Amino acid sequence: MDDDGRADSLRNVRTRREELRTAMIGLEQAVTAPGGTDPAAWSRRAGAAADSLQVAFDKHVEATERPDGFLDSVVADAPRLAHACDQLRDEHIELAKQLAALGDAAQTASREAVLADAIEVLSALTRHRHRGADLVYEAYSVDIAASD
Numbered sequence: 001m002d003d004d005g006r007a008d009s010l011r012n013v014r015t016r017r018e019e020l021r022t023a024m025i026g027l028e029q030a031v032t033a034p035g036g037t038d039p040a041a042w043s044r045r046a047g048a049a050a051d052s053l054q055v056a057f058d059k060h061v062e063a064t065e066r067p068d069g070f071l072d073s074v075v076a077d078a079p080r081l082a083h084a085c086d087q088l089r090d091e092h093i094e095l096a097k098q099l100a101a102l103g104d105a106a107q108t109a110s111r112e113a114v115l116a117d118a119i120e121v122l123s124a125l126t127r128h129r130h131r132g133a134d135l136v137y138e139a140y141s142v143d144i145a146a147s148d
Helices: 003-032 039-065 070-077 079-108 111-140
Strands: none
Touching: 003 039, 003 070, 003 111, 039 070, 039 079, 039 111, 070 079, 070 111, 079 111
């Protein structure tokens, strides 16, 4: 990949990373908000935040995994990182399952169960983002996490 293509790819990664981070914050705020006297309202807010996070995550996966996407470009530029790229792809599968379960739980489960699931998902996504930032730095010596 030429320098212009790499710069465009890194800009796209930063954009998706920020969208994912914003959606993660939205979920955290929704599930930690007081329940109030209307538990259904809390569930709707938590469900909407989980849905927003799912959309941001789906965009992230599409941008990184599509043919000639970010992970393919990393492998092309730094073949030694192919295993790390495969690990991130594998994490996408598990994270997608967790996010789907959280979205379902937000509609039917207790507040405590939804909060526990949300904490688990947010922790897993935080670790995933960290590993992704490490991969970018190792491949291109660019710290995309500096703006977090």
